[in-house]
Amino acid sequence: MDMTAAVLRGVGDLSLRRVPRPEPGPGEVLLKVEANTICGTDLRIISGAKTAGVRPGVIMGHEFAGRVAAVGDGVEGVDVGVQATCSIVLSCGRCARCLAGREHLCESLRLFGYEIDGGMAEYLLVPREAMERGNLVLAPRELEPTTLALAEPVSCCLNGARQFRVRPGDSVAVLGTGPIGLLHVALAKLAGATRIVAVGRPGRLDPAVELGATHALSAQGEDLTREVLRLTGGGADVAVVAVGDPALADQALQIAAIGGRVNYFAGFPKGSTALMEPNVIHYRELQVTGGSNARRADVRRAVELLSSGALDVASLVTHRFPLAEIDAAIAAVRQRAGLKVAVVPS
Numbered sequence: 001m002d003m004t005a006a007v008l009r010g011v012g013d014l015s016l017r018r019v020p021r022p023e024p025g026p027g028e029v030l031l032k033v034e035a036n037t038i039c040g041t042d043l044r045i046i047s048g049a050k051t052a053g054v055r056p057g058v059i060m061g062h063e064f065a066g067r068v069a070a071v072g073d074g075v076e077g078v079d080v081g082v083q084a085t086c087s088i089v090l091s092c093g094r095c096a097r098c099l100a101g102r103e104h105l106c107e108s109l110r111l112f113g114y115e116i117d118g119g120m121a122e123y124l125l126v127p128r129e130a131m132e133r134g135n136l137v138l139a140p141r142e143l144e145p146t147t148l149a150l151a152e153p154v155s156c157c158l159n160g161a162r163q164f165r166v167r168p169g170d171s172v173a174v175l176g177t178g179p180i181g182l183l184h185v186a187l188a189k190l191a192g193a194t195r196i197v198a199v200g201r202p203g204r205l206d207p208a209v210e211l212g213a214t215h216a217l218s219a220q221g222e223d224l225t226r227e228v229l230r231l232t233g234g235g236a237d238v239a240v241v242a243v244g245d246p247a248l249a250d251q252a253l254q255i256a257a258i259g260g261r262v263n264y265f266a267g268f269p270k271g272s273t274a275l276m277e278p279n280v281i282h283y284r285e286l287q288v289t290g291g292s293n294a295r296r297a298d299v300r301r302a303v304e305l306l307s308s309g310a311l312d313v314a315s316l317v318t319h320r321f322p323l324a325e326i327d328a329a330i331a332a333v334r335q336r337a338g339l340k341v342a343v344v345p346s
């Protein structure tokens, strides 16, 4: 039997094709995809700006939710019809990084939607290795698939947030109000931050306030520094860079409080460098961290937060397209038509 899938045939060429529908072998699970949200990284993969770990011919999509359509021999505890998503990081479990608890930075990691076929298709196979590593995460039946698909970006934000640990009463500044910045705003609120300043494009300040920002502004440069220092009473306990603009590397330091935690969460353009004032780190005793991908535990936590409603970010998904209109869906992301764009196969 065949299925429709969005296949990356080469740089700039993501197109719908009829491909064989995978059959779950022993230990494998087949998901019928119900939603796949698109992220900025997908655009970079399609344009060729991101090539690391990307296999030509791959079915794209790394933020997906589906229902178990079939299970292979030997799979236990996974019933047909149950809703699920997957940690997209397939790690080896044996390398030094995996053993040190950094499976998401595994030396031989493979990602769904990059190398392993992903969610922009009618069906997705969870390979045996991924099942054995416990990558499949089950979710309540009633959770909206477009919301469950957000477990991937949420899990990445949780991994980043582990580095800077927002404490109750903290002030947090989030630079960037794309979907990732907005998720950081919502997570900062959940963690008990009392002042949350979101900085971004004028059109995306309202969503930031809806998700918990106490202040939202579109200032830049020194104006931005002055405003954040004023609103936080001398500097943010946590400053998160949630958009890959190298100029924000220094900006985030300038707005941080004494002893503040600065996190470069966003990926920056390959090879980019930034000018910064290291004395700010020195005199203010800042902690500067990064964050990339997520652990399986982060995905499980993300599914819990989304299922319980503790993290209510369903409103982030503003656009839905059938798989047949994948080009329109990609164009909507490129034009920043809304916040999160979902492909809904059927």
Ligand SMILES: [Zn+2]
Pocket: 039, 040, 041, 042, 062, 063, 153
């Ligand atoms: Zn992504």
Ligand SMILES: [Zn+2]
Pocket: 091, 092, 093, 094, 095, 096, 097, 098, 103, 106, 107, 108, 109
């Ligand atoms: Zn490893």
